[in-house]
Amino acid sequence: MHIYHKVLQREPAAEPDSQVKEVVRAMAMSQMEVQTAWRQHKESRGPDNIDVCLVEDDSSIISLVRILLKAEGLNLLSVESCEDAILALRETHPRLLLVDLGMPDRSGLEIARIVRGWYNYPHIPIVALTGSAEKAGAAWRAGFSGFIPKPFVPKTFQTMVKSWVSQLAQ
Numbered sequence: 001m002h003i004y005h006k007v008l009q010r011e012p013a014a015e016p017d018s019q020v021k022e023v024v025r026a027m028a029m030s031q032m033e034v035q036t037a038w039r040q041h042k043e044s045r046g047p048d049n050i051d052v053c054l055v056e057d058d059s060s061i062i063s064l065v066r067i068l069l070k071a072e073g074l075n076l077l078s079v080e081s082c083e084d085a086i087l088a089l090r091e092t093h094p095r096l097l098l099v100d101l102g103m104p105d106r107s108g109l110e111i112a113r114i115v116r117g118w119y120n121y122p123h124i125p126i127v128a129l130t131g132s133a134e135k136a137g138a139a140w141r142a143g144f145s146g147f148i149p150k151p152f153v154p155k156t157f158q159t160m161v162k163s164w165v166s167q168l169a170q
Helices: 004-008 020-029 031-047 057-072 082-091 106-117 133-142 154-169
Strands: 052-055 075-081 096-098 128-131 146-149
Touching: 004 128, 052 057, 052 082, 057 075, 075 082, 082 096, 082 106, 096 106, 096 154, 106 128, 106 133, 128 133, 128 154, 133 146, 146 154
Parallel strands: 052 075, 052 096, 096 128, 128 146
Antiparallel strands: none
């Protein structure tokens, strides 16, 4: 009982943290102000500012791609399964989708078939990352825009990715 009273008698922090301030401020906002603040929050968060979404299960390739694209000023979202890619693409609108064809949960080919069927993604370049020429041919038939052979040369990789990203920006 003594501990309970001490907890109740604690003095509040001198300065509320920023989250508390934001909640209090939001309570006094008009509907238009709330919508504007939400839009600004989404823009600063970046889901619509994603340049490249990488679907890859190999952490070393993810790290390499992240370094290469950061050097080019491109934002990367990486996911490690086809299911995660489908969920992420419902929330984000990247300018390029890079897909490893040899994923453990599904074939990377299925992602192209699914995404090409969505009304808001008909023109996004979808590029296969593969070490197999046979799989590259299957990628073309599944709706991929191209492929990058593995292992890739970093400078060539950067040039190809920048080309596809800028192609959609025009």
